[in-house]
Amino acid sequence: MDTIRSFSADSEDALWQQVAADMAREANLFEYTADLHQEGYTVRLELDIDLGGGFEGGFETTTFTAPVPTHVELRFALHEQDWIHEIGKLLGLTDVQLGYPELDPAYIITTNDPAALQGLLSDPVLRETLQKYQELRLSLAPTHHDNVDELFLTLTKEQAITDPQQLQEIYHLMLSLLQQLSPAAPVAPATSLRTNA
Incomplete structure (x- = not known):
């Protein structure tokens, strides 16, 4: 596993200036992991690029992960619509509609509380x-x-996003969601972020 970097700042722009400078110094970004600390919240960024070889195809992912206090009751998943899920809908599987015309047709949405997710x-x-x-x-x-339930907000894209400006846009989404989910008691930087060795 690559070294886990750690950055902290009082503002998103200051934080991402640090991250962008660090990424620019990297010769390659095949594995890049950084813990981003702001306002008491911790978001882990992981880039993983495997070029494959021989008969093996490669893969790439960008993942943002953040712990959320377990007292938060909302649970949800949004993932892209594709033909497999369209077939599932024909077979009776259902997803919720949030009333957002830009999201409802684009995502399969499941949740235990549609109003809270809306x-x-x-x-x-x-x-x-x-x-x-x-x-x-x-x-x-x-x-x-380790036999302990932990709650995580996770965003995964099966593409390696290496442009710091695009990563900052996604980070802003994550931080905004965290601030709403746990406005009074952010999760302190902890070792509870999973590390895939």
Whole structure:
């Protein structure tokens, strides 16, 4: 695993100036992991690029992950519409509609509380970002790690995004969601962020 970098700042712009400078110094970004600390929140950025070789195809992913206090009751997943999910809908699988014309046709949306998710995504800037980076999965779900349930907000895109400006747009989405989900008690930087070794 690559070194986990750590950056902190009082503003998004100051934080991303640090990240952009660090990324520019990297000869390659095949594996890049950074913990981004702002306003008491921690968001982990992971880029993973495998070029493959021989008969193996490569892959690439961009992932943002942030711990959320387990007392938050909302759970959800948004992922892109594709032909597999269209067939599932024909077979009776359902997703919720939030009443946002830019999101409802673009994503399969599941949640335990449609009204809460609708409120969480009420900012048009956040919906614009989701539409811009449409082929992604965004979820708020528990994970079982060492027999302890932990709750994570996770955004995964099966593309390596290496442009710091685009990464900052996605980070802004994550931070905005975190601020709404846990406005009074952000999760302190912790070792609870999963590390895939």
